Amino acid sequence: MIDIIKRNLSRLAASYSEIHLEKRLITSLVLSNGMIEDISKKEVLSGNIRILHKGQWGFVSFSNISDLDGYIEQVLKNVDAALVYSKLKRRIKPYKKIERDFRTDYRIDPRSVSLDQKYNLLVSYDSLLKKFKKVINRKLTYIDKKEELFYGNSEGSLISQDKTFTGMAVVGVARDGNNIQIGKDSWGGYEGYEIVKGHEEAVEEAGRTAQDLLKAEMAGGGRMDVIIDPKLSGVFAHEAFGHLSEADFIFENPQMMDIMQIGKSFGIEELSIVDDGSMKKEAGSVFADDEGVLADKTYLIKKGTLFSRLHSRETAQKMDEPLTGNARAINASFQPIIRMTNTYIEAGTHSLEEMLSSVDNGIYAVDYVGGQTNLEMFTFSAGRAYKVEKGKVKGLLKNVVLTGNVFETLKNIRMIGNDLKLFGGLGGCGKGGQSPLPVSTGGPHMKIENVLVGGV
Amino acid sequence: MEELLSGIKKSVKDFDLFICTSESLPVVFENNELKSIEGSFHEGAGLRIKNKDKIGFSSISDLSSLEDTAKNALDTSGLGEKAFFDFPEQKSAEKDLGIFSEDLAETSPEAMLAWGDHYIRNLLKLNNKLKVNVHLEKDVLRKRLFNSAGLGLDEKKTIIDCSVSIFLAQEKNFLEIWDYFSICDVPSGEKIQAILDNIHFLYTHAQKSASVSSGPHKVYFTPKAFSTLMNLFIQSFNGKLFEKKISYFCDKIDQSFIDKDIDIIDNPGLYGYPKSSSFDGDGLAPQTIALIKSGVVKAFPLDLQTAGKMGLHSNGHSLRSTTALPVPGFTNIEFNVKDETLLDKRKAIISDMDEGLIVDQFLGAGQSNIIGGEFSSNVELGYVVKNGKIAGRVKNCMITGNMFDFFSDLIKADDVKSDYSGFSVPGVLFDKISVKVKE
Numbered sequence: 001m002i003d004i005i006k007r008n009l010s011r012l013a014a015s016y017s018e019i020h021l022e023k024r025l026i027t028s029l030v031l032s033n034g035m036i037e038d039i040s041k042k043e044v045l046s047g048n049i050r051i052l053h054k055g056q057w058g059f060v061s062f063s064n065i066s067d068l069d070g071y072i073e074q075v076l077k078n079v080d081a082a083l084v085y086s087k088l089k090r091r092i093k094p095y096k097k098i099e100r101d102f103r104t105d106y107r108i109d110p111r112s113v114s115l116d117q118k119y120n121l122l123v124s125y126d127s128l129l130k131k132f133k134k135v136i137n138r139k140l141t142y143i144d145k146k147e148e149l150f151y152g153n154s155e156g157s158l159i160s161q162d163k164t165f166t167g168m169a170v171v172g173v174a175r176d177g178n179n180i181q182i183g184k185d186s187w188g189g190y191e192g193y194e195i196v197k198g199h200e201e202a203v204e205e206a207g208r209t210a211q212d213l214l215k216a217e218m219a220g221g222g223r224m225d226v227i228i229d230p231k232l233s234g235v236f237a238h239e240a241f242g243h244l245s246e247a248d249f250i251f252e253n254p255q256m257m258d259i260m261q262i263g264k265s266f267g268i269e270e271l272s273i274v275d276d277g278s279m280k281k282e283a284g285s286v287f288a289d290d291e292g293v294l295a296d297k298t299y300l301i302k303k304g305t306l307f308s309r310l311h312s313r314e315t316a317q318k319m320d321e322p323l324t325g326n327a328r329a330i331n332a333s334f335q336p337i338i339r340m341t342n343t344y345i346e347a348g349t350h351s352l353e354e355m356l357s358s359v360d361n362g363i364y365a366v367d368y369v370g371g372q373t374n375l376e377m378f379t380f381s382a383g384r385a386y387k388v389e390k391g392k393v394k395g396l397l398k399n400v401v402l403t404g405n406v407f408e409t410l411k412n413i414r415m416i417g418n419d420l421k422l423f424g425g426l427g428g429c430g431k432g433g434q435s436p437l438p439v440s441t442g443g444p445h446m447k448i449e450n451v452l453v454g455g456v
Numbered sequence: 457m458e459e460l461l462s463g464i465k466k467s468v469k470d471f472d473l474f475i476c477t478s479e480s481l482p483v484v485f486e487n488n489e490l491k492s493i494e495g496s497f498h499e500g501a502g503l504r505i506k507n508k509d510k511i512g513f514s515s516i517s518d519l520s521s522l523e524d525t526a527k528n529a530l531d532t533s534g535l536g537e538k539a540f541f542d543f544p545e546q547k548s549a550e551k552d553l554g555i556f557s558e559d560l561a562e563t564s565p566e567a568m569l570a571w572g573d574h575y576i577r578n579l580l581k582l583n584n585k586l587k588v589n590v591h592l593e594k595d596v597l598r599k600r601l602f603n604s605a606g607l608g609l610d611e612k613k614t615i616i617d618c619s620v621s622i623f624l625a626q627e628k629n630f631l632e633i634w635d636y637f638s639i640c641d642v643p644s645g646e647k648i649q650a651i652l653d654n655i656h657f658l659y660t661h662a663q664k665s666a667s668v669s670s671g672p673h674k675v676y677f678t679p680k681a682f683s684t685l686m687n688l689f690i691q692s693f694n695g696k697l698f699e700k701k702i703s704y705f706c707d708k709i710d711q712s713f714i715d716k717d718i719d720i721i722d723n724p725g726l727y728g729y730p731k732s733s734s735f736d737g738d739g740l741a742p743q744t745i746a747l748i749k750s751g752v753v754k755a756f757p758l759d760l761q762t763a764g765k766m767g768l769h770s771n772g773h774s775l776r777s778t779t780a781l782p783v784p785g786f787t788n789i790e791f792n793v794k795d796e797t798l799l800d801k802r803k804a805i806i807s808d809m810d811e812g813l814i815v816d817q818f819l820g821a822g823q824s825n826i827i828g829g830e831f832s833s834n835v836e837l838g839y840v841v842k843n844g845k846i847a848g849r850v851k852n853c854m855i856t857g858n859m860f861d862f863f864s865d866l867i868k869a870d871d872v873k874s875d876y877s878g879f880s881v882p883g884v885l886f887d888k889i890s891v892k893v894k895e
Contacts, residue, residue, distance in 0.1 A: 029535070032700070036537050038781055040513040041528040043521070046498070057492035063499050063517040071497070078493040081565045085573070086490040119535050137700045173702045173827070180702060180828035221856060221892040222670065252487035253587050255625040333498065370823030376630035377851075379820030379834045399824055401832035403854060404894075407628045452894040454832030454856040 001065075002160060005152035008068045014051035014058075014079075016092055018153035020290065020332040021047040021065050025146045029115070031122040032139050034130070039115070046332040049075045055089030056082040061333045092313035093323055095293050097156040102287035104164040105280065106192025110144035113193050118142050121196065122168075125203045129172050132207035134214055135183075137173040142196065143188070143426060157292040165189070165438065167283070168196045169426045170203050174210035181216075181398065182369075183209030184383070186425030189283045189440065209367075209384055216398040219385060219453055225362035226402060226451045227355050230421040232368050232382060233443025237273050237345045238429065239371040240378040240406045241266075245275070245300040246326075246338040246431075247315035249375060257319075264306045267410040270348040273301040275310060277325055277341030283424030284343070284439035290336035291327040298324045300343075301410075312338050330434040337432050345443030348416025355415050355447040357391040363453065364388050365400055379403040401454035409448060417445030460522050461602060467526035470506035472543055472603035474737065475499070475519070476778050478595055483568040485590040488576050493565050500778035501525070506543075507533035511761070515779045540764025543603040544739050554728035557641040560614040561596050568592045571648060575620050578652050582659050587623045592616070607739045614640055615730045620651050622659065631849075633658045633837060634817070635680065638877065640728050658816060658837065664848030666840035668893060674812030674867065675855065675889040676805060676841075679874035681815045682881050686789060688826050689859060690720070693747045695758040695773070695784030697827065699766050704829055704860060708753045714863040716751040717795035722773065724787040731787045731878045737776025742787060745771050750794075757784040791873070791881040799871040805885050807844040808868075813891065814839040814846065815855065831859040852894040862886050 005019045023045050030038040048061040049071055058079035060071045110118075122140045129138040149161040167188015174181045183206040189195060228236065243249070250256040277286045277295030286295045291313050299307040311319070312327040315338065327336035356364070367383025385400040386393045404412075421442050428436025464471055480496035502515040503525050512533025516525045572590040579588045597613045619636035635651045637643065677685060697703035705713075724742035726732050736742045738760040745755040757773030758766075759782045775785030793799055806814065817837035824830040835853045839846050863886075870882035 036535050038513070038537070039532040039535050040515065040781070041532055042515040042779055043517065043525075043528075044500075044515075044779070045517045056490075058494075059492050060495040060497070062497045064497070071495070074495045074497075078495055078565070081569070082490055082493050084566075085569045088489050115532065115535055137702045173700075175702060178704060178829075180704060180825070182825055182827070221854075221890075223894050248486075252489070253623075253625060255585065259625060259628055333496065335492070335494070369825070370820070372820040372823065374630065374632055374819055374836055376625075376628065377819055377834055377836065379823070381820070381823040381832070399830040399832055399856075401820065401824060401854070401856075403820065403834040405628070405852070450894075452852060452854060452892065454854040454892055 001150040002152065002158055004068070005150055006158065008072065009152050009154060011072055012049070012051055012154070014053035014154070016052040016154055018050050018151065018292065019047065021150045022332045023148045024331070027144050029118055029122060029142045030139065031126055033137060034123070034126050036119065048332045050335060051075055051079060052090060052092060053079045054083055055091070056086060057090060058082065059335050090314060091317050093317040095155065095313065095323060098288060098292055098294065099158050101160045103162045104190045106164055106194070108193035110164065110166050110193040111146060125170060125199070128200055128203045129170070129207040132172065132174065132211045134174040134176060134211045135172040135207050136175045139171045140168065141426065142168045151292055153292050159288050159292060161287050163190055164192060166191055166193055166195050167424070167426045170206045172207040172210040174214050176214045179214050181210050181213035183207060183213070186427060188426050189281050189424040190285050191281045212396055213384060213398050216384065216396040219363060219397040219400045221453055223450055224453050225359050225447065225449050226453065227359065227362065227364045227388065227445060227447050229366045229445055230419060230443050231423055232365055232380065233345050233446050234423055234441030235368045235371040235380045237443055238340060238343045238439065238441045239373045239380055240409060241273050241300060242275065242340045242343045243373050244375050244406060245309040247309050247311045247319060248338045250309065251315040251318045260306060260309070262306050262308065265304055266301050266306055267304045267413050269304045270416045271301055271304050271413055272299060272346040273343070274299055274346060275326065275340050275343045279342050282342040282422060282440035284341035286325070286328065286341060289325040289327045290329045293323045293325040293327065295325040295341065310338050310340065312336065328437060330437050334434050337434065339431060339437055340429060340439050342422060342440040344420065344422055344441065345416065345446070347418050347420035347444045350415040350417050352417060352419070352445045355417065355445060356388060356393065358415065358447065359388045360390055362388045363397060363400065364393055365402060373406065376406060377403060378406055403452050403454065409451065412449045413446055414449055415447040420444045457602070460519065463523045464503065464526045467523065467530060468505045468507060470543060470604050472504050472601060472739065473501060474776055474778055475501045475600045477598045480593055480595045481565060481568070482591065482593040483565055483572060485572045485576060485588070487587045487589070488580065490569065502776070502778040502780070503529050504781060505529045505533060506539045509539050510536035511539050511781070512536050513781050539761070541760035543605045544607060545605045546607045547741065551734055553725060553732045553734060555613045555640045555730070555732055557614045559642045560594065560616055560640065563594055563642060568594065571618070574648065575652065579622055579655065582656065583624065585624060589621045591619045601735065601739050603739060609735045609739055611734055616643060618643065620655065622655060631662055637875070638730050640730055661839055661846045662849040666848030666850055668813060668840050668850055668853065668891060670891060670893045672888040673891045674809055674885060674887050676809065676812065676814045676883060676885045678814065678816045678883045679870070679881050680876055681818060682884050683876035683879035684818055684821050685859060686791060686879050686881055688822050688831070690747065690786055690789060691826055693756045695756050695762045698756050699762050702827060704827065705753050711753055712751050713748060713753050714751045715866055717793055717798060718748060718751055718866070719746055719792040719794065720748040721746050721790040721792065722757060722786050722788065723790055724772070726788045729788045733787070736772045737774035737782035738770060740770055740772040740774070742772035745773070757786055759784045787878065789879045793869040793882065798866070798869055800868050802870050802883055805868045805870070806841060806846065809841045809844060809885070812841050813850065814841060829858040829860040832856045854892040855889060856892055857890040862889060
């Protein structure tokens with residue numbers, strides 16, 4: 001593949017050019033109520049050519065990677081059409097030449113594990129869910145992916161990545177008449193088969209949650225003090241601030257540049273938010289991004305002030321800031337856009353007990369269903385929550401959705417816990433029609449004042 | 457094709473093969489400027505087999521390797537689910553659904569650049585600080601389905617997707633408004649103008665802010681917002697959820713659920729609609745089904761396997777991609793209000809509201825326990841109505857409650873329907889919707 005890339009790069013007469021070629025082999029099994037519902041093996045080939053010529057981008061993607069002649073012609077044609085329309089001269093930040101082969105480090109190669117063994121693992125987890133009598137539907141999903149990614153650019157970089165992703169998810173649905181509740185969990189990352197073993201407790205917890213939520217009350221709703229667990233802290237870091245740190249939302253917008261000035265205060269001194277694609281094994285880990293830039297650790301907020309942001313080559317050039325290795329695409333069918341990798345809030349000093357004892361009347365929200373932001377407002381749904389009265393955790397609550405203004409809520413973080421954890425899994429982030437992109441999110445417990453909580 | 461099929465037949469006797477090819481031309485404008493003109497050329501195939509009555513599946517994007525795919529499918533069939541169907545023989549004659557346009561297929565990047573430019577120039581007249589994004593994408597698609605029972609189906613489709621958004625950031629107070637259409641033919645001037653008119657209306661009324669108190673309110677959902685709500689609502693009608701007995705409606709077939717004047721129909725044959733098709737993922741002719749007829753819960757989409765497991769017949773609602781086994785799914789959903797006294801012009805519906813909300817965009821809808829009906833969403837773009845007039849934009853506001861209950865309090869609906877992403881729906885006014893506000 002690298003030879004195909006080298007041969008064709010030399011034929012692209014452009015100020016910058018790059019070629020991706022990819023092969024993905026995916027094995028998946030779905031066990032539903034103890035029976036296989038879906039089992040498959042997939043092979044996906046894809047590639048793309050992207051050029052910057054006379055200040056205009058051209059991009060073409062394809063699934064037939066054996067003969068690139070027609071695609072080279074097409075990408076040049078697209079740029080010619082753009083040049084007739086637009087006088088804008090786009091530029092990109094250059095980067096050093098990288099010639100490396102990367103490989104995921106794992107203990108057990110999932111391809112060495114037979115389908116029968118994978119099936120038996122799911123069956124053993126299923127037997128744990130079965131114990132919860134009100135759980136009427138049990139679903140366990142297993143996936144492993146071998147990704148062979150090849151990249152070259154006109155700066156001379158040639159990068160091969162041999163990545164192995166393994167993960168699984170569990171969902172239990174409990175029902176009592178019209179009351180239907182869900183418990184779930186997921187784990188996954190760039191690791192081997194070892195990552196899906198030993199999750200008996202988490203599987204049981206998913207079943208227990210679904211069953212217990214049948215008896216949960218609705219949250220009253222309104223403005224409340226909230227303690228969020230490490231999973232929700234991660235979603236908060238990702239949704240509430242991570243997206244706002246993606247420079248493509250900022251670099252061509254003077255108003256946003258003003259709001260997001262480096263050095264501005266965004267929260268208490270204990271607050272630091274990080275994106276780090278160079279971490280090992282996490283779901284969002286990359287060796288190099290899809291513009292050939294090595295992954296790095298980037299502080300978004302450091303000690304409460306805006307420290308830096310996430311960049312592609314184009315935004316880094318325009319804003320004259322360092323490259324961060326955050327130009328990512330879900331696969332070679334798409335152009336790289338600025339995306340997070342592993343985003344988390346650094347640990348603070350407080351224990352959960354201290355946080356709880358500081359709350360008179362609020363909620364303790366645990367686990368997440370999902371989250372979304374429009375940069376100004378964020379929203380995320382807790383998997384479950386508990387009332388907190390005079391420092392004590394009380395009854396279980398359901399349908400707890402937290403929302404707020406990003407800037408106000410960051411300022412309203414009052415306590416940051418000492419128990420940082422990161423979470424990956426089978427889900428991911430969606431942006432610009434590219435979903436799901438594997439990411440990890442995490443943080444410690446946090447206490448936030450004055451959050452709008454949905455409920456009846 | 458015969459050669460490809462005979463390659464598979466060497467390894468397996470019972471199978472179907474679904475092949476898709478696509479050529480796409482996205483023209484993308486970001487922040488008032490052209491970002492790129494793209495080209496996308498993809499193909500892929502999904503092979504489903506029956507081996508000793510068990511299902512195996514494999515997919516591939518290089519059609520020259522189909523024999524290897526057959527081996528992979530055989531490998532998976534050892535553990536596969538029991539098959540509850542036979543591959544169908546050819547029955548349906550393909551009919552003209554208006555889903556392929558030679559004119560659209562031939563539409564040039566230059567024409568698409570002109571549409572994008574038109575949007576940007578006109579929207580900047582509202583405020584030159586706006587950042588306008590336009591994403592235009594033309595797709596020329598071909599799907600083919602063959603099986604070992606002799607079936608051979610072939611369908612071409614053209615689609616143009618057009619989404620337009622404006623963004624304005626002022627002092628940590630952001631405004632984003634978007635609109636879009638997706639059709640199978642070259643868009644008319646009227647179609648292009650409709651997005652401009654809608655964004656103009658929404659932007660103008662967002663210039664003032666207004667507040668509302670927490671509690672039950674009349675809420676008018678625009679067609680765009682209502683299509684979001686309907687998309688969540690119909691998930692509980694998926695045949696898979698009925699088979700697993702986790703649909704809210706499992707035990708409500710033939711029971712009255714909403715106003716007797718409402719039908720909710722899944723119609724795969726709507727002329728010129730991107731989700732229309734003359735055959736489903738199993739190769740059957742899709743049937744029009746009433747999810748709700750005269751307020752009564754009636755039917756749900758089924759594919760061959762799910763129907764077989766339930767002892768029922770498929771209604772031709774198998775959705776399929778090349779990378780997964782077929783599943784039951786929806787096509788074009790119509791929300792029809794039959795009682796004319798419930799219908800009115802949108803302007804009249806709003807002017808008849810003494811006090812309430814208009815909701816146009818949600819933030820985070822669908823991230824609750826949707827199959828349980830639980831709904832809690834931030835109102836990303838909403839307006840307060842006072843004395844029949846739009847008083848201004850409302851923020852820090854959530855719509856909450858059980859969405860199945862929303863439908864029991866329909867007061868009025870638009871007398872015309874709009875199309876959003878496979879939903880042909882009116883704007884609707886519901887009573888007693890729970891609103892939470894950060895007071």
